[in-house]
Amino acid sequence: MRRFLPLTGIAVFVAVWQLAVVSSPGTLVPTPWQSLRAIVELGEKGLLVRYIVASLFRVTWGYLAALAIAVPLGVLLGLWRRGEHALNPILQLLRPISPLAWIPMAILWFGVGDVSAMFLIFLASVLPLTLATMHAVHNIEGVHLAAGRNFGLTGPELVRSVIVPAILPQLIVGMRLTAGIAWLVVVAAEMIAVNSGLGFLIVDARNAGNRYDLVVAGMILIGVIGVVLDLLMRRLERLPGVRWGYVTE
Amino acid sequence: MKVAFRNISMTFGNVKVLEDINLDVREGELICLLGPSGCGKSTLLNIVGGFIAPAEGEVTIDGERVTGPDPRRIFVFQERGVFPWLTVEQNIGFGLFRQTDKEKAERIAYYIQLVGLLGFEKSYPRELSGGMKQRLEVARALAVNPDVLYLDEPFGALDSITRLQMRRELLRIWEAEKKTILFVTHDIEESVQLADRVVVLSARPGRVRRIVEIDIPHPRDLSDPRYIKLRDVIFGEIGLAHQV
Numbered sequence: 001m002r003r004f005l006p007l008t009g010i011a012v013f014v015a016v017w018q019l020a021v022v023s024s025p026g027t028l029v030p031t032p033w034q035s036l037r038a039i040v041e042l043g044e045k046g047l048l049v050r051y052i053v054a055s056l057f058r059v060t061w062g063y064l065a066a067l068a069i070a071v072p073l074g075v076l077l078g079l080w081r082r083g084e085h086a087l088n089p090i091l092q093l094l095r096p097i098s099p100l101a102w103i104p105m106a107i108l109w110f111g112v113g114d115v116s117a118m119f120l121i122f123l124a125s126v127l128p129l130t131l132a133t134m135h136a137v138h139n140i141e142g143v144h145l146a147a148g149r150n151f152g153l154t155g156p157e158l159v160r161s162v163i164v165p166a167i168l169p170q171l172i173v174g175m176r177l178t179a180g181i182a183w184l185v186v187v188a189a190e191m192i193a194v195n196s197g198l199g200f201l202i203v204d205a206r207n208a209g210n211r212y213d214l215v216v217a218g219m220i221l222i223g224v225i226g227v228v229l230d231l232l233m234r235r236l237e238r239l240p241g242v243r244w245g246y247v248t249e
Numbered sequence: 250m251k252v253a254f255r256n257i258s259m260t261f262g263n264v265k266v267l268e269d270i271n272l273d274v275r276e277g278e279l280i281c282l283l284g285p286s287g288c289g290k291s292t293l294l295n296i297v298g299g300f301i302a303p304a305e306g307e308v309t310i311d312g313e314r315v316t317g318p319d320p321r322r323i324f325v326f327q328e329r330g331v332f333p334w335l336t337v338e339q340n341i342g343f344g345l346f347r348q349t350d351k352e353k354a355e356r357i358a359y360y361i362q363l364v365g366l367l368g369f370e371k372s373y374p375r376e377l378s379g380g381m382k383q384r385l386e387v388a389r390a391l392a393v394n395p396d397v398l399y400l401d402e403p404f405g406a407l408d409s410i411t412r413l414q415m416r417r418e419l420l421r422i423w424e425a426e427k428k429t430i431l432f433v434t435h436d437i438e439e440s441v442q443l444a445d446r447v448v449v450l451s452a453r454p455g456r457v458r459r460i461v462e463i464d465i466p467h468p469r470d471l472s473d474p475r476y477i478k479l480r481d482v483i484f485g486e487i488g489l490a491h492q493v
Contacts, residue, residue, distance in 0.1 A: 150341060
């Protein structure tokens with residue numbers, strides 16, 4: 001019974017949606033069925049896969065670039081208190097600025113196109129990932145660091161054999177939450193800068209003849225892909241070397 | 250002389266935790282550092298281990314001044330010290346990065362057997378009991394063949410039956426491996442059961458009040474009058490009458 005509750009929730013939502021549209025004659029809002037049809041139409045035109053791949057491509061590279069910078073930086077700041085004190089005000093100041101506020105800067109520096117979109121993903125991801133890494137380093141058990149040093153590890157060896165495995169469970173949670181943010185931002189980023197992707201689809205469908213069925217189709221696709229990304233990231237939490245971080249004894 | 254403490258004092262802020270500790274430890278000796286909570290005995294062990302520098306004085310091992318942690322002397326924390334992200338065999342092999350694969354595998358196999366963890370090679374620490382984790386940490390320490398072991402209240406978190414078993418295990422391993430052991434505890438009975446000599450520390454600031462030689466051969470009979478006598482001497486030294 002419990003397994004059907006989530007499905008029931010979706011069914012009720014779709015029913016209410018259908019009813020609302022049917023009882024508002026002349027509305028531009030499509031019915032659930034029309035929206036599904038729009039997805040099929042995208043598939044037939046070959047745009048479905050193309051747009052999804054385009055969006056995922058931008059998210060992946062922006063996100064990976066952020067990861068490549070944020071993890072080393074977070075480890076450094078986590079271990080080096082003075083560096084943290086020096087940089088923390090800047091990080092806190094940048095944090096409330098929405099990545100979308102950077103759109104003009106992105107266009108100024110990288111022009112209109114893929115790189116701008118990826119840059120916005122990068123900006124959206126790099127800060128939360130840095131902070132997540134830094135906090136994870138703070139939470140390392142002192143005895144683990146002491147034991148690593150006792151066995152003669154220093155510098156890069158200590159980072160590789162103790163610090164990285166020790167922060168991994170918490171880092172993976174940060175990575176998962178940040179992947180959600182990155183996906184949220186790609187759609188907005190594509191609304192300005194590019195001519196493909198799910199964000200572009202939504203803006204383009206409205207501009208090119210009020211195709212609100214395509215708008216909703218885009219929204220549905222974004223939601224479904226977001227859920228799938230999250231499920232994939234969750235699988236990382238089941239790796240044998242990180243499970244200790246989630247189970248309480 | 251294996252380990253020599255010379256005029257060790259330590260302060261944290263304005264609080265003096267250790268005052269003028271002098272002690273000589275012979276090679277192969279099992280020394281218990283005994284004292285009430287907060288007397289600085291763990292701090293003292295951390296100073297010998299090279300994790301903290303003393304405010305005054307110095308520790309030498311084999312005549313060499315201690316300036317930092319060293320793989321020749323391994324510190325065993327309470328069971329929390331094992332790496333939760335590594336399996337039993339990976340934990341034991343942690344310090345063996347300079348050995349060949351073959352030598353590493355042999356040592357792992359030997360110490361798994363020595364501490365009675367056969368069959369748990371691929372298990373993670375979370376799947377082990379407290380006593381097993383403690384034995385794992387001892388095995389990880391022994392695997393790098395250190396000449397001194399530092400144990401900081403290693404059995405404090407275990408139940409009393411497991412604690413008795415672990416003491417017997419430790420004595421067995423100590424007799425097999427001939428290590429010098431410094432063992433910190435606040436448990437009087439534990440110190441009399443294990444040590445060659447018990448170093449009784451005073452309450453803060455910790456000072457050496459008395460060193461009691463436990464001249465009873467192992468295995469020790471806990472109802473032996475000599476055992477009871479020495480235990481009572483220490484009880485008296487700490488200022489407790491052993492009546493409940």
